[in-house]
Amino acid sequence: MILLKNVRLTYPSTSLTILNDVNIHIAEGEWVSLIGPSGSGKTSFLKIVSGLVECTEGVVHINGMNIKELSINKRHEFIRNYISTVYQQFRLLPQFTVVENVVLPLIPYIKQKKELENRALELIEKVGLSHRIHHFPYQLSGGEQQRVAIARALVSDPSILLCDEPTGNLDTKNRDSILDLLSQIHKTGKTILLATHDNVVAKRGDSVITFEDGAVYKGVMSP
Numbered sequence: 001m002i003l004l005k006n007v008r009l010t011y012p013s014t015s016l017t018i019l020n021d022v023n024i025h026i027a028e029g030e031w032v033s034l035i036g037p038s039g040s041g042k043t044s045f046l047k048i049v050s051g052l053v054e055c056t057e058g059v060v061h062i063n064g065m066n067i068k069e070l071s072i073n074k075r076h077e078f079i080r081n082y083i084s085t086v087y088q089q090f091r092l093l094p095q096f097t098v099v100e101n102v103v104l105p106l107i108p109y110i111k112q113k114k115e116l117e118n119r120a121l122e123l124i125e126k127v128g129l130s131h132r133i134h135h136f137p138y139q140l141s142g143g144e145q146q147r148v149a150i151a152r153a154l155v156s157d158p159s160i161l162l163c164d165e166p167t168g169n170l171d172t173k174n175r176d177s178i179l180d181l182l183s184q185i186h187k188t189g190k191t192i193l194l195a196t197h198d199n200v201v202a203k204r205g206d207s208v209i210t211f212e213d214g215a216v217y218k219g220v221m222s223p
Ligand SMILES: Nc1ncnc2c1ncn2[C@@H]1O[C@H](COP(=O)(O)OP(=O)(O)O)[C@@H](O)[C@H]1O
Pocket: 011, 013, 014, 018, 036, 037, 038, 039, 040, 041, 042, 043, 044, 045
């Protein structure tokens, strides 16, 4: 569950208010599309949910926890346990192989390395890349790199998956297969927030948040 109450975001460096009085409730297991033109605040919204940016005013509850009330260390731990992000640019580490990229986020936190590697291999199989585990990112297509990034995002078994224009760098065939993969993941009970300016992509969600001139509205996705 994600709840934003009276959230305002003004970036201190520019004094521009990007989000104003946002009130949004996202239920557990919902797939919500975030739509709006470039610069309308979709990424900023996702960063507030992932704790990377603190809102200027208002309250953010994630799974019942007011994240502002947590110390920095507790907040990082909380977010690490519940939230992962998938980016448009994949953001894999080029010097590491597929399996290494997937295990990396949890290396500092999990002592049983074999167990972690097994978990990674299971996820790599789920995203259809078992035959590529020792390959480097430059040896993969964009669609394959995004599959690795999705496996990496799932390695901590988060309840919330944030996707920021995850198909923005892909052709329509790869876009659709990544969306099918996200559908499978959604069926396992995960909450998905997906920012896009592509209507085909947005239609895959159960509901939509529209970003317009600093205002944000949530509605049901029309068929
Ligand atoms: N760190 C920052 N400091 C100041 N302004 C920012 C920062 N990040 C984003 N912005 C501004 O906030 C607005 C919304 O940006 P963003 O959230 O990236 O929108 P979107 O993802 O919808 O394109 C833009 O005008 C952008 O320039």
